[in-house]
Amino acid sequence: MGTTYRQFCPVAKAMELLDERWTMLLVRELVLGSEHFNDLRRGLPRMSPTLLSKRLHQLVRAGVLEKRVAGNDVRYVLTPAGQELRPVVEAVGAWGARWIGEIGDEDLDPKLLLWDMHRNVDRDVVPRPRAVLHIRFPEVRGTQGRWWLVITPKEVDVCDEDPGHEVDVTLTSSLRDLTRVWRGDLAWTEAVGQGRLDVAGPESLRRAVPGWFSLSVFAGVPRGDALVQV
Template sequence: MGAGYRQFCPIAKAMELLDERWTLLVVRELVSGSQRFNDLRRGLPRMSPTLLSRRLHQLVRAGVVERRVEGGEVRYVLTRAGHELRPVLEALGAWGTRWIGELGDEDLDPKLLLWDMHRHVDHAAVPGGRTVVHFRFRDVPADLSAWWLVITRDEADICDVDPGHAVAVTVTASLRGMVRVWRGDLTWPEALRTGVVSVTGPEALRRALPRWFTLSDFAAVPRPAPSGSG
């Protein structure tokens, strides 16, 4: 950490810890339920393992995170101070949704999209047994274009190679289009009607698919009216 702001203001003191690159995103993943190092990496696919280790160490030292070793397994668990950052992150996310709407191509990441989708599955809405959703993205390199989400009533797993199970439905979309649906910028019906997203498979499953996901935590945030409206 740097020399700090040298101000007694509590905002300044908090930001001495939290405004270092990636730190708040590490906290975001912890608030979202990730506790193991590899799960944190999957939610932060463009963060180096070395930097992740460093940020976790800083958060542990600051009393925001507790490092627990249980039977040879290491978990990172939010302390009371860490849990109190949840409303801060929710406010930041809502503000960013409302006022920073532009996404560059570099902001689009299928790994992060599928990771976020897998932890927003409504397991009660998915058919019994095993359900496999195959995602095909039209506008990304071939090695990142195909993904499989394997869903049961208890868990969801992401595969970047064919897991060999029967596919229930296939979702074909541009990565940008699927991200827009996930963020709430475009509804499922709009995306399907305009061809931004297409779904193939048995009709009952095609119709049910949108209900299998609860969308991003910020999808329901109201957007400001376009300039000049009203």
């Protein structure tokens, strides 16, 4: 651990571990179910692999994580102490959703958005053995402007190159607007009605697509401006 506050207060002692840069976001990824190094990297695309390794080692040493190795399979699993951080992460996220609504351009990341979307697909309601969503962000240049989600009963793959399968539904939106929909700041029907989100494909699938996803866990948090008005 880096910072030492030299206080006996349990809050101070906890923060000596948790307020290191990226640590709480790493805990967020672990709480959301990521256990493999590459999956953790995809949820933290701007964190260097070297720093990620260092933070994982710190959490293992602190008893928050257990490193499990089975041949070439290496997983990082939350211990009971780590699991107790789940309501902490949820409370911080809810507070941020309620009171810090501002999203800067630098906060928008298509890779992170699609990764978060892929782990919130309800595969049981997708009405075919394989469904392919094509997501387009026209204002984003290069390969980052086109993504595919390939959904099967066993898994959901995020592709930044055309996987070669027939596309069932195409979503076209600005990165900001789809991020707002995902966060719960803009309703899907409102985005479609305002022309901020175009959904192309057979009518039955267009109507079904919103039900394939559970939105961000913080989408239902009442926003602070609404509470203030009340």
